[in-house]
Amino acid sequence: MLSDRQLLILKIIVDDFIRSGQPVGSRTLSKKEQITFSSATIRNEMADLEELGFIEKTHISSGRVPSQKGYRYYVDHLLPPVRLTQKDVQTIQSIFHEQIYELEKLIQKSAQILSDLTNYTTVVLGPSVKEHKLKTIQIIPLNAETAVAIIVTDTGYVEKHVVTLPPSIPPSDVEKMVNILNERLTGVPLEDLTDKIQTEVAHVLREHIQSYDHMLRMISSSLDLNAPAQMFLSGKMNMLRQPEFSDIDKLRALFNIIEQEKEFYRLLRKHNQQGIQVKIGTENDVEGMENCSLITATYSVGGEKLGTIAVLGPTRMEYSRVISLLNLVATDLSKALTMWYQKD
Amino acid sequence: MLSDRQLLILKIIVDDFIRSGQPVGSRTLSKKEQITFSSATIRNEMADLEELGFIEKTHISSGRVPSQKGYRYYVDHLLPPVRLTQKDVQTIQSIFHEQIYELEKLIQKSAQILSDLTNYTTVVLGPSVKEHKLKTIQIIPLNAETAVAIIVTDTGYVEKHVVTLPPSIPPSDVEKMVNILNERLTGVPLEDLTDKIQTEVAHVLREHIQSYDHMLRMISSSLDLNAPAQMFLSGKMNMLRQPEFSDIDKLRALFNIIEQEKEFYRLLRKHNQQGIQVKIGTENDVEGMENCSLITATYSVGGEKLGTIAVLGPTRMEYSRVISLLNLVATDLSKALTMWYQKD
DNA sequence: ATTTAGCACTCGCTTTATTAGAGTGCTAAC
DNA sequence: GTTAGCACTCTAATAAAGCGAGTGCTAAAT
Secondary structure, three states: OOOOOHHHHHHHHHHHHHOOOOOOOHHHHHOOOOOOOHHHHHHHHHHHHHHHOOEEEOOOOEEEOHHHHHHHHHHHHHHHOOOHHHHHHHEEEHHHOOOOOOOHHHHHHHHHHHHHHHHHHHEEEEEEHHHHEEEEEEEOOOOOOOOEEEEEEEOOOOOEEEEEEEOOOOOHHHHHHHHHHHHHHHEEHHHHHHHHHHHHHHHHHEEEOOOOOHHHHHHHHHHHOOOOOOEEEEEEHHHHOOOOHHHHHHHHHHHHHHHHHHHHHHHHHHHOOOOOOOOOHHOOOOOOOOOOOEEEEEEEEOOEHHHHHHHHEEEEOHHHHHHHHHHHHHHHHHHHHHHHHOOO | OOOHHHHHHHHHHHHHHHHHHOEHHHHHHHHHHOOOOOOOHHHHHHHHHHHHOOOEEEEEEOEEOOOOOHHHHHHHHHOOOOOOOHHHHHHHHHHHOOOEEEEHHHHHHHHHHHHHHOOEEEEEEEEEEHOOOOEEEEEEOOOOEEEEEEEEOOOOOOEEEEEEEOOOHHHHHHHHHHHHHHHHHOOOOOHHHHHHHHHHHHHHHHHHOOOOOHHHHHHHHHHHHOEEEEEEEEEEEHHOOOOOHHHHHHHHHHHHEEEEEEHHHHHHHHHOOOOEEEEEEEOOOOEEEEEEEEEEEEEEOOOOOEEEEEEEEEEOOOOOHHHHHHHHHHHHHHHHHHHHHHHH
């Protein structure tokens, strides 16, 4: 469909615009060494490319800028192979070489390194806690009225919840209840806990302890997980450096979306297949993200998807570099986690 | 030192500038109903006020703007009494009416409401965890190599730490150790834990369990609290609305300070006496905060300071309103916490 | 001795004009 | 099919002009 020469021109336009942020004109192009023909020819080709929707002008006599379709084509067919610098590779691997035992820390560190290296914003969706299996429940009375309920999963995830105790409940009852819960619920995925309690635990509790229904309500409420999966953000402020957000209003609009987290959650959840996914501008289908691209990758353990890691930047993003970096981080993270999970 | 008329003029200048953000000229002033004399008189008085350093011009023929000294005087002597609206008061009290059992949630909610009502940024320094007393330590093995150590304090604060276990340690040893620790350390303030372990627990452990030194190191490391006190931030993005930060570079400088948190920690720690404290511009002694004011208050339980709550805004801040709101939140928070702590 | 009216003057901001530069599209020649 | 040449368009930068808000000073009024 597109001639080789058109592809060449499109590629150079995108590359140059990503680098400089300035519209690219025929004169600039004709000076590139890869180009052997004149600026007039380029102008003709550019007119065609524009008609086909791959590039556009900012005003009637300006140079050309990639359109969303142009970026799309570039990402799909023209990505230059990138060789990451030795330094980048080392920086990334350094996180995974030191032993980190906490899932969250490892994820946070990955996000941070990625946002530092790219100068964009990184978002990570943690493993869905719902699938983690219960290791133990503890209820620790703080005073006569309140206690803190602690849930620990097999992954080392800890969630706490302060609850009220029924007035004048014997301490032995609390202990009894904890024993019953642990006995029956250890190994059960968190998402099934509520069901399991109703079907298998409720009647046992009823027999053994006072204030049965208060306690049951209490334990149910503390098991009712608020966050289905944790989200980690790193390098939000990097967006301040992007010239496309030098306008305070655009910046505010973007930060509103970022801070809400809701949309990101949705976007990251959507990525289900393996591999890298690039969503450009309106492809994200979020108002206010027209000027942004989101590159997502999944990380997994033994082929099973655990979570998603993504880089958010302007549509004028260093796709090639970001994809390589993201790829490396995602695979290294997967490897690290696989090792980690295998210890069980 | 200053005549009544000068005070009146100074006060109106500050009030008007806080409201409008525009330099205030003699003509504008002469139109205010409180003012009965002519603009020429005002000009004379303003010249004097400028000479004394209370106000300044942005350029040779501009209206006047309060200087830092002017704000200082205003805050110390000219603050108009503010009546909070019924609505504001209700909004604030609504948080404290609903029962919240988690210290952190209560604090976070306070911060959020304060930043919402003021449109500035709120920073809260939580109670120093070091002084909390240990309620219990739990060590929950996850697999052969790792376990999660959980510390619970009498305030319901929970800290977790993933640790490595010595290879092939008998599970009974872990249990024994936890028992010993709880027996000897319950009720001890967290800051004394390390000492106490060395002096009172080490030798007992030595007698009873294998891999004594690995276990000791492990438990020490997990007790070594990283954060001396938690810090909560709310409404960072409100700064985007302040016209003084419409310049991207100033914004970035400010966010750098905010995100670092270090400086804030220092600033909030400094506030030790009771009551409200207002630090204007360079009084904060932080590079990049010349255009900001920080209003701090402490909250306490039974007269003993627990933490600090503060509002950060531009020097052109609604001092009167913020002080009232902050005051209300701080006292209500203190009341709520006092009730909470009394339950023990 | 204050206070005020009047006036000349200073800037900053906005508007308008001008120009330089980059880029385009088209045509005609190669 | 390619390219040189040219007229044309639009932006961005610079300059000039005018407006408006504000000042300081002086001299008259109170």
